[in-house]
Amino acid sequence: MARRWFFLSPLAGLLLAACSASGPAVADGARRLPPPRLDPAPAQPGEQVAVFAGGCFWGVEAVFDHVEGVREAWSGYAGGSADTASYERVSDGDTGHAESVKVAYDPRKVSYGKLLEVFFSVAHDPTQLDRQGPDVGNQYRSVIFYTTPQQAQVARAYIAQLAAARVFDAPIVTQVVPLRGFYMAEAYHQDFAAQHPGNPYIAYNDAPKVAHLKQWLPALYRPQTQIVPVQLH
Template sequence: MARRSRLIAILSSTALAAVLAVGALTFAAGHSQAEALNKLVPAPSLDEKPGTAGSETLILAGGCFWGVQGVFQHVRGVTEAMAGYDGGSAANAQYELVSTSTTGHAESVRITYDPKVITYGKLLQVYFSVATDPTQVNQQYPDTGSQYRSEIFATTPEQAAIASAYVAQLDHSKVYSAPVATIVGKNSGFYPAEAYHQNYLTLHPDSEYIATFDMPKIGALQKLFPASFLTQPVLVQGVKGS
């Protein structure tokens, strides 16, 4: 199920319902993210100091970028969450090519945030608690392929150190029922996704894919991080619905 938008467009309603039902069963079958939706993972022991800069960025991959973007658009202190691609070159940073699992990219979200309001470590806590199942390898529920891997693309040595320490902390404490598979990599260039992918969760909350796999994450965010939850999402500007 690599090409979600095309798949949803061509499947009959009966076939789509069957595919989503299988995915929903997978979601509820005991994977760590299903558990984490009702369990706050520990905060990182190592975090950045409260910032004075106007803004900072981090780049996260954790499956379909629709849901990851949607989660962070509802986090207080985030000023933009842009869906895109990281891990490959600019020449083939296009959805149809990335969906072949041959370009090296991961569907990613570049998060711009105010470090005076929220820290890098807190954002990683949201990521591991709500946005992704970090134990799945090259997959997030019905979506399979290396473009759906769980990866933190560090933009600075400090980010890499904090993320690596956090992955080790979560593994050591056995928060999940399986080892953490999240990769701590290096940002090799972030390329924004096509306009029709931006703000997708907000524009299409009732689509079967979003309703099944992503809207529960928004509910979990509100439940687990009430002080950081924004009712009105911070949207990518200048993007029209599709």
């Protein structure tokens, strides 16, 4: 298991930020996928919340910040307890947390199924077990944290659909588990890719994900993101 760079301060993060110190990055596994066959409207009207984990949260957040219909996406931690929900502790890889992204979206503009299509096609590689590209460890595992039984049903149906179609060269290892709690990451992690596009890690690992979203799912792509001040609570 690799331990990532630990930011001693936000300034250090701006100068030396990298989600991993584990070695060179590898090519992402992005690919065009069929849309989910099961994609019903949510049972309750109004804004919905989805939570995804797929490697370093910088890139996953960057992708969803560019999805039309998403009001905001936040980096954070899910899967563990509140007392270990910090960058330093989660980086040890033994807290049960996965680096995660909370997505607030308008289902009138983008469905949960479409968010799943984005997650599986461009946001990460769902065949990588306890890692994502250069980032190695349980905290980088692929997880869908569902907030309603309907989300769980749609997610499992889509995984089964993709597995049956054999669109990936290896089995999908994405977990589908209930969301017990989401804990916001430190302020300097929020909108990191948007604020630091020249960071080498972002340019090599995460910018291509947003480019694939624009190329393959143009109807969902939003060209500019709005950086919203983060309120940590």
